[in-house]
Amino acid sequence: MAKRKLTRQQAWRVEKIQQERLTRARRKGVDMATLADERLGPERRGLIIANFGASVELDDSEGISYRCRLRQNLETLVPGDRVIWQPVGEQREGVVVALESRHTLLARPDARGELRPLAANIDQILVVAAPRPAYSTDLIDQYLVAAEHNGIHPLIIMNKSDLALAPGEQQTITRDLERYERLGYQAIRASTRTAHGLDRLIAVLRDKVSVFVGQSGVGKSSLVQRVLPDKEIRVGALMESSGLGRHTTSASRYYQLPTGGAIIDSPGVREFSLWHMEPQALAQGFIEFRPYLGHCRFRDCRHRDEPGCALHDAVESGTISPQRLASYHRMVAAQEQAAR
Numbered sequence: 001m002a003k004r005k006l007t008r009q010q011a012w013r014v015e016k017i018q019q020e021r022l023t024r025a026r027r028k029g030v031d032m033a034t035l036a037d038e039r040l041g042p043e044r045r046g047l048i049i050a051n052f053g054a055s056v057e058l059d060d061s062e063g064i065s066y067r068c069r070l071r072q073n074l075e076t077l078v079p080g081d082r083v084i085w086q087p088v089g090e091q092r093e094g095v096v097v098a099l100e101s102r103h104t105l106l107a108r109p110d111a112r113g114e115l116r117p118l119a120a121n122i123d124q125i126l127v128v129a130a131p132r133p134a135y136s137t138d139l140i141d142q143y144l145v146a147a148e149h150n151g152i153h154p155l156i157i158m159n160k161s162d163l164a165l166a167p168g169e170q171q172t173i174t175r176d177l178e179r180y181e182r183l184g185y186q187a188i189r190a191s192t193r194t195a196h197g198l199d200r201l202i203a204v205l206r207d208k209v210s211v212f213v214g215q216s217g218v219g220k221s222s223l224v225q226r227v228l229p230d231k232e233i234r235v236g237a238l239m240e241s242s243g244l245g246r247h248t249t250s251a252s253r254y255y256q257l258p259t260g261g262a263i264i265d266s267p268g269v270r271e272f273s274l275w276h277m278e279p280q281a282l283a284q285g286f287i288e289f290r291p292y293l294g295h296c297r298f299r300d301c302r303h304r305d306e307p308g309c310a311l312h313d314a315v316e317s318g319t320i321s322p323q324r325l326a327s328y329h330r331m332v333a334a335q336e337q338a339a340r
């Protein structure tokens with residue numbers, strides 16, 4: 001409970017800082033326009049399409065694209081961000097002066113463990129997996145925990161349903177997907193080769209801002225290409241020898257959908273490591289655990305072999321799957337390992 005209160009307070013503080021920054025930037029923008037740079041046009045609203053580091057690409061309200069530099073002291077902008085910007089000159093260029101507050105933000109730690117934002121103002125996360133490169137339910141669970149933690153609706157896409165698999169492998173996939181469906185997560189089998197499942201995919205994308213995440217090489221960009229055949233999207237070839245993806249997509253990008261809504265393609269990861277979260281917070285991210293949390297005999301129960309563990313009882317009675325509890329334990333262990 002204390003944790004929740006803190007989060008809300010933090011959110012409020014972040015909001016306040018952003019509002020102040022926005023006001024300050026507006027004031028500064030007016031000064032600049034009147035005093036110094038008369039080429040600087042009036043302030044406008046924009047939507048970030050891609051971030052190239054020193055500059056960003058944004059769309060104005062008519063969907064016209066501008067390349068913009070960034071005013072100093074702006075935080076990292078990501079696809080989906082709403083900003084205030086000013087055009088400069090006649091070449092569809094400009095300067096971003098402020099970031100509007102985000103209603104959701106998906107972030108992940110980089111190689112150095114620093115949290116980097118990935119996409120903003122998204123409604124749903126499409127966790128893409130495939131038989132090749134082999135998926136891991138641990139990685140899917142990490143995305144689900146991240147989504148739940150950020151209050152973003154997750155769905156699972158099992159791509160490459162056209163691949164011929166051994167019967168055992170096929171059964172494992174079916175069992176894994178059914179486990180997620182029992183938890184209430186929508187799981188869609190799809191193939192960009194046969195178009196299997198694409199109608200269902202297009203239906204869930206309508207009027208929502210969705211981000212595609214998942215391992216490199218599972219076919220995120222290929223799915224985006226299928227949904228938007230008119231766009232040119234770079235798709236990678238799997239390295240035949242290793243079966244691993246190659247990190248074809250190097251930066252996230254926002255694509256408006258003609259049917260309403262948008263999709264953000266993101267670069268794949270080999271591993272998605274969560275930022276540091278306490279075991280209790282991780283447990284909250286496993287939605288089926290929620291009704292049992294706080295009901296163990298010991299307040300500091302680690303849900304391992306303590307007597308009177310509500311989670312273990314739920315596994316015994318079949319309402320929590322042993323796979324998900326084991327996945328939770330591996331996630332806690334990985335966090336402890338990283339903290340050392």
Ligand SMILES: Nc1nc2c(ncn2[C@@H]2O[C@H](COP(=O)(O)OP(=O)(O)OP(=O)(O)O)[C@@H](O)[C@H]2O)c(=O)[nH]1
Pocket residue numbers: 159160161162163190191192193194214215216217218219220221222223234235236237238245246247248249250266267268269
């Ligand atoms: N058999 C099969 N191959 C697919 C399917 N979808 C994509 N692929 C192939 O998988 C490889 C990787 O596809 P991408 O779309 O680049 O994968 P990605 O997830 O965007 O990868 P990153 O950008 O590196 O994260 C390419 O060779 C695609 O042709 C599919 O449904 N079936």
Ligand SMILES: [Mg+2]
Pocket residue numbers: 220221222234235248249265266267268
């Ligand atoms: Mg890609």
Ligand SMILES: [Zn+2]
Pocket residue numbers: 296301302303304306308309310311312
């Ligand atoms: Zn317990």
